[in-house]
Amino acid sequence: MFNNYLQAIEGVDIYAIFSLLVFFVFFVFLIIWMFRVDKSYLKKMSSLPLDEKENLNQNFSGDKHDE
Amino acid sequence: MELERFSYDNKIVRQFGIAAIFWGVVGMLVGLIVATQLFVPALNLNLQYTTFGRIRPIHTNAVIFAFVGNAIFMGVYHSLQRLCKTRMYSDMLSKIHFWGWQLIIVAAAITLAMGFTTSKEYAELEWPIDIAITLVWVAFGINMFGTILKRREKHLYVAIWFYIATWVTVAILHIVNSIEIPVTFLKSYSVYAGVQDALVQWWYGHNAVAFFLTTPYLGLMYYYLPKAANRPIYSYKLSIVHFWALIFIYIWAGPHHLLYSALPDWAQSLGTVFSIMLIAPSWGGMINGLLTLRGAWDKVRQDPILKFMVVAVTAYGMATFEGPMLSLKNVNAIAHFTDWIIAHVHIGALGWNGFLTFGVLYWLIPKLYKTELFSKKLANIHFWLGTLGIVFYASAMYWSGITQSLMWKQFTPLGTLQYPNFLETTLQIIPMYMIRAAGGGLYFIGVLLMVYNLYKTAKQGSFEENEAAEAPALVKVKDRFVKGKRHRWLEGKPIQFLIVSMVVVLIGGLVEFLPTFLVKSNIPTIASVKPYTPLELQGRDIYIREGCVSCHSQLIRPFRSETERYGEYSKAGEYVYDHPFLWGSKRTGPDLHREGGKYPNMWHYLHMEDPRSMSPGSIMPAFPWLLTQNLDTTTTAAKIKAMRTLGVPYPLGYEYTANEDLAKQAGTITADLIKSGVPAESNKEIIALIAYLQRLGTDIKVNQQAK
Numbered sequence: 001m002f003n004n005y006l007q008a009i010e011g012v013d014i015y016a017i018f019s020l021l022v023f024f025v026f027f028v029f030l031i032i033w034m035f036r037v038d039k040s041y042l043k044k045m046s047s048l049p050l051d052e053k054e055n056l057n058q059n060f061s062g063d064k065h066d067e
Numbered sequence: 068m069e070l071e072r073f074s075y076d077n078k079i080v081r082q083f084g085i086a087a088i089f090w091g092v093v094g095m096l097v098g099l100i101v102a103t104q105l106f107v108p109a110l111n112l113n114l115q116y117t118t119f120g121r122i123r124p125i126h127t128n129a130v131i132f133a134f135v136g137n138a139i140f141m142g143v144y145h146s147l148q149r150l151c152k153t154r155m156y157s158d159m160l161s162k163i164h165f166w167g168w169q170l171i172i173v174a175a176a177i178t179l180a181m182g183f184t185t186s187k188e189y190a191e192l193e194w195p196i197d198i199a200i201t202l203v204w205v206a207f208g209i210n211m212f213g214t215i216l217k218r219r220e221k222h223l224y225v226a227i228w229f230y231i232a233t234w235v236t237v238a239i240l241h242i243v244n245s246i247e248i249p250v251t252f253l254k255s256y257s258v259y260a261g262v263q264d265a266l267v268q269w270w271y272g273h274n275a276v277a278f279f280l281t282t283p284y285l286g287l288m289y290y291y292l293p294k295a296a297n298r299p300i301y302s303y304k305l306s307i308v309h310f311w312a313l314i315f316i317y318i319w320a321g322p323h324h325l326l327y328s329a330l331p332d333w334a335q336s337l338g339t340v341f342s343i344m345l346i347a348p349s350w351g352g353m354i355n356g357l358l359t360l361r362g363a364w365d366k367v368r369q370d371p372i373l374k375f376m377v378v379a380v381t382a383y384g385m386a387t388f389e390g391p392m393l394s395l396k397n398v399n400a401i402a403h404f405t406d407w408i409i410a411h412v413h414i415g416a417l418g419w420n421g422f423l424t425f426g427v428l429y430w431l432i433p434k435l436y437k438t439e440l441f442s443k444k445l446a447n448i449h450f451w452l453g454t455l456g457i458v459f460y461a462s463a464m465y466w467s468g469i470t471q472s473l474m475w476k477q478f479t480p481l482g483t484l485q486y487p488n489f490l491e492t493t494l495q496i497i498p499m500y501m502i503r504a505a506g507g508g509l510y511f512i513g514v515l516l517m518v519y520n521l522y523k524t525a526k527q528g529s530f531e532e533n534e535a536a537e538a539p540a541l542v543k544v545k546d547r548f549v550k551g552k553r554h555r556w557l558e559g560k561p562i563q564f565l566i567v568s569m570v571v572v573l574i575g576g577l578v579e580f581l582p583t584f585l586v587k588s589n590i591p592t593i594a595s596v597k598p599y600t601p602l603e604l605q606g607r608d609i610y611i612r613e614g615c616v617s618c619h620s621q622l623i624r625p626f627r628s629e630t631e632r633y634g635e636y637s638k639a640g641e642y643v644y645d646h647p648f649l650w651g652s653k654r655t656g657p658d659l660h661r662e663g664g665k666y667p668n669m670w671h672y673l674h675m676e677d678p679r680s681m682s683p684g685s686i687m688p689a690f691p692w693l694l695t696q697n698l699d700t701t702t703t704a705a706k707i708k709a710m711r712t713l714g715v716p717y718p719l720g721y722e723y724t725a726n727e728d729l730a731k732q733a734g735t736i737t738a739d740l741i742k743s744g745v746p747a748e749s750n751k752e753i754i755a756l757i758a759y760l761q762r763l764g765t766d767i768k769v770n771q772q773a774k
Contacts, residue, residue, distance in 0.1 A: 034304050046299035048224040049290050
């Protein structure tokens with residue numbers, strides 16, 4: 001029965017393929033990035049909510065490390 | 068580096084905190100009342116303003132938008148200032164946001180009690196309030212992005228991403244779902260009809276759960292859980308991956324609310340697939356939260372704050388596993404329209420939202436008042452009362468839901484329904500309703516203990532409206548094209564971030580919508596389906612006003628158990644003139660889609676006056692005011708005109724003669740009632756409602772008779 005619905009929409013499969021593609025490409029890039037990302041950066045990011053005052057001093061020195 | 072001096076605005080945080088607690092108490096109390104009305108219908112005090120159909124939306128709206136909403140704002144205004152190392156962008160906007168939101172809540176409570184509702188779940192508020200919500204939301208947005216732009220911390224912590232995604236998506240959801248044509252000052256019709264309306268509504272409804280109850284709370288979790296445990300989040304990588312996966316996938320999952328409905332099959336399947344995929348990012352969040360406490364579980368034993376948070380995150384994990392399971396068609400066939408769904412949402416609301424809020428409050432209020440929590444012991448008692456409350460609540464509702472479903476579907480060996488009278492299945496679960504209310508009561512008592520505890524805490528501490536702070540100014544560093552830093556380019560630039568997340572959300576929404584929007588033939592039309600007569604239209608609006616849709620679905624699924632009980636299953640083409648759709652989401656009472664012609668007019672008249680006179684033991688409230696209130700026919704013309712604008716084929720100029728037809732039809736029904744010995748008057752609201760009920764589903768019946 002749902003064939004009727006599908007046939008009524010011209011090129012309906014484009015929607016699905018397009019969206020899947022967007023999905024897939026984005027995630028591939030995200031995963032690649034995830035494996036290559038600097039560990040000290042992640043460490044600094046995850047400590048942002050903690051010890052706000054101490055954190056201040058590391059703010060910019062951390063950047064120099066990973067560059 | 069030179070330090071800049073500034074101050075954090077704690078006053079606004081406290082205001083939102085107090086509002087969250089206040090509306091939390093109100094919303095839960097109303098919840099307790101509606102839960103009790105299910106076994107003591109008289110608890111509405113025979114007032115229309117306190118009847119189930121009208122105050123159930125008050126409960127849901129109060130908990131979602133007033134309790135959780137204010138708690139979100141409390142957390143955002145507190146954590147955002149600290150994470151950005153700056154004061155909120157504008158104190159004035161903060162003020163407008165706070166008072167505007169409270170005003171909207173009050174307006175919502177009043178209008179809903181008075182029966183002004185669009186009937187679309189969690190979007191019941193009428194159009195002037197919808198506009199007010201948009202304005203306040205924009206004020207919040209400017210304030211938030213302004214703060215992010217003037218920050219002194221280069222990097223945006225993951226919590227802030229969740230806040231941004233929340234803001235963007237809620238804005239889109241609210242606007243798209245609220246497109247309606249005003250008829251009078253507090254009455255409007257959805258521009259979408261039937262299947263389309265259902266699709267938009269549940270795209271909204273599902274994503275209200277996702278982007279109002281989930282993403283902002285994940286943001287709070289990512290800030291306050293590390294704070295409370297005093298250790299960084301388990302995996303920052305995981306937080307990034309699950310963030311993007313979550314906002315990508317969530318937006319597609321809406322159609323799982325409409326399985327086995329008249330919605331096209333491909334859209335249903337799409338909803339199911341994406342719901343299953345959702346397990347991954349959701350559990351990514353849960354695992355990240357729980358593993359943050361690895362090696363610190365001894366702390367959890369002592370600290371009530373962490374206890375609340377652990378149960379909250381666990382409840383999140385349970386609800387987000389259960390959700391995808393419920394979206395499988397075979398599970399959904401059993402669970403949909405039953406109390407199982409009520410259990411599911413309350414694991415989320417009571418466990419995830421409630422407990423995380425309590426954890427944050429127990430952590431935050433002492434900090435704001437520079438003191439210790441007044442009583443750890445009371446907080447522990449609150450924790451156990453709350454946990455027990457959830458267990459009682461949920462287990463009773465699971466039991467009730469499965470019982471309902473099995474009884475609805477049970478056939479005798481001869482092939483007839485074992486329980487042909489719907490009422491039997493309702494009476495069976497009354498004890499479960501009582502246990503549920505008791506569970507809710509325990510939870511509520513816990514909340515009252517918290518109120519006392521926090522009040523005493525505030526009393527013993529000293530509050531500082533403007534907390535002094537200092538931080539170095541932000542120095543701009545260009546690192547956009549450095550290897551491996553693409554995501555950092557994104558997370559350091561809120562505007563780009565806003566745009567990317569908006570595009571992500573829009574792609575999901577558009578792919579789901581476009582086919583239904585553009586192609587008319589997507590909804591097969593049925594020749595015999597005609598627009599409602601003026602009287603039926605007025606009756607339908609009374610049906611909407613009284614919130615009948617809270618308990619009665621208008622959607623017969625293509626199961627033998629349903630077609631045996633209710634009649635021919637529902638077709639998409641039957642709803643083309645339904646602005647808004649009234650499929651409903653729960654069957655506390657029977658489905659009404661084929662109600663037309665089932666009972667004589669007199670039955671409906673007496674049943675509305677006192678349901679128990681026709682169905683002994685029924686838990687439906689009485690609607691005696693319908694018998695005495697005059698039908699307002701001054702709106703007929705405006706309604707016909709609005710409907711024609713929306714594409715309902717009323718002939719041009721029909722609005723001028725519509726009331727004559729209305730009077731004629733009312734006269735016929737009244738004459739029939741009088742003949743049956745009922746002292747009816749033709750200008751009362753009940754006549755319109757009967758006209759509507761007698762019309763329901765008859766278009767197709769006519770069709771079959773003709774064949």
